Amino acid sequence: MIIVANMSTEQLNEQPFSQFEQEVVQKKEDSPVVYRYxxxxxxxxxxxxxxxxxxxxxxxxxxxxxxxxxxxxxxxxxxxxxxxxxxxxxxxxxxxxxxxxxxxxxxxxxxxxxxxxxxxxxxxxxxxxxxxxxxxxxxxxxxxxxxxxxxxxxxxxxxxxxxxxxxxxxxxxxxxxxxxxxxxxxxxxxxxxxxxxxxxxxxxxxxxxxxxxxxxxxxxxxxxxxxxxxxxxxxxxxxxxxxxxxxxxxxxxxxQRQRRNAIVVRIGNSPYMQVFDG
Incomplete structure (x- = not known):
């Protein structure tokens, strides 16, 4: 059996799994062992x-x-x-x-x-x-x-x-x-x-x-x-x-750090970014 947090069995069955994935999921669903995710x-x-x-x-x-x-x-x-x-x-x-x-x-x-x-x-x-x-x-x-x-x-x-x-x-x-x-x-x-x-x-x-x-x-x-x-x-x-x-x-x-440390200037019609470490 598969138990996925905050997901019902119906929602799990609606997932677009590939044939390979479905084979694994179905076998785990049919198992007496509980598989929790x-x-x-x-x-x-x-x-x-x-x-x-x-x-x-x-x-x-x-x-x-x-x-x-x-x-x-x-x-x-x-x-x-x-x-x-x-x-x-x-x-x-x-x-x-x-x-x-x-x-x-x-x-x-x-x-x-x-x-x-x-x-x-x-x-x-x-x-x-x-x-x-x-x-x-x-x-x-x-x-x-x-x-x-x-x-x-x-x-x-x-x-x-x-x-x-x-x-x-x-x-x-x-x-x-x-x-x-x-x-x-x-x-x-x-x-x-x-x-x-x-x-x-x-x-x-x-x-x-x-x-x-x-x-x-x-x-x-x-x-x-x-x-x-x-x-x-x-x-x-x-x-x-x-x-x-x-x-x-x-x-x-x-x-995000690089964006915070970046200075954007415009050369002609094109933006140019300079990144400073620190």
Whole structure:
């Protein structure tokens, strides 16, 4: 069930949601879990970010980035420095937005594990949602590695796959993975429309195809199947919305400050503005 402050169910149902947004809204409406939003803008922000997560996943797949274990990861050294653990730290002087966008533009220069892929596409989605100015302000000193090394997205984990929605990240567990290839003990995957998932290293597949792919990487002779676990991960949508709102408020205050400090004179028939700092 969805509850939006100061809005009735009838008013919510009258909103011109896209097909993607309507699918998320309808599933949440039908859920026994109560989803509360402080405003319609908060709900719309989440829907926009979810749509951008899905698009970022598809675009990362199309970028031709490679899969590699941490010990063999690689990146564009113009933007990133590889850490001893196999992660990527943003180079000094590089804008965070430029670093993330380069992965999508020059995918063949990059190789990383599936957990790193999830962190990257989440950053890309946030960038595309809140814009470069806010992203570069609030997401400095990026380290692309695993969930444990990321806290600025404030990732939220829920153990209930029945409450997974488009744009959420789920985990396919492979309990009998081959010890010689521990990277296939499971697969992080973004939930896409039409019953599909994106998992780095496997591609865009149905849940059944994801499981079949992991089963081919089990201990020889094993009959213990991989499966979709209950874990569901998504960023703290409201936290990110507040970051964007605070940046917009700051920009508006700066514009007002410049207007207060501006002197407008007329040269011929054209106005000319001179802005003084202070």
């Amino acid at each position: 402080p405003s319609l803008e908060a709900l719309k922000f989440e829907l926009k970010l979810r749509a951008n997560i899905v698009q970022a996943a598809k675009d990362l797949y199309a970028s031709r980035v490679d899969f590699a274990v941490f010990s063999k990861s690689r990146s564009n050294e113009q933007f990133w420095t590889r850490t001893p653990e196999g992660g990527f730290r943003l180079n000094s002087g590089v804008r965070p937005s430029d670093g993330i966008n380069d992965i999508y533009r020059n995918g063949r220069m990059y190789a990383f594990e599936c957990a790193t892929a999830m962190v990257i596409l989440l950053y890309k989605a946030v960038l595309d949602t809140i814009g470069e100015d806010a992203f570069n302000t609030h997401f400095q000193n990026l380290l692309l590695y695993t969930w444990q090394y990321d806290d600025d997205l404030r990732l939220i984990s829920v153990d209930n796959k029945n409450e997974a929605y488009l744009g959420d990240i789920l985990y396919f567990m492979n309990p009998d993975y081959n010890p010689q290839t521990p990277e296939w003990q499971g697969e992080n995957a973004v939930m896409l429309p039409n019953g599909l998932f994106y998992g780095h290293g496997i591609g865009i597949k149905t849940a059944e195809e994801m499981i079949a792919s992991l089963n081919r990487r089990r201990i020889p002779g094993s009959d213990v199947s991989a499966y979709l676990s209950d874990e569901v991960v998504h960023p703290d949508f409201e936290h990110i919305r507040r970051l964007a709102s605070s940046e917009n408020a700051h920009s508006e205050r700066e514009k």
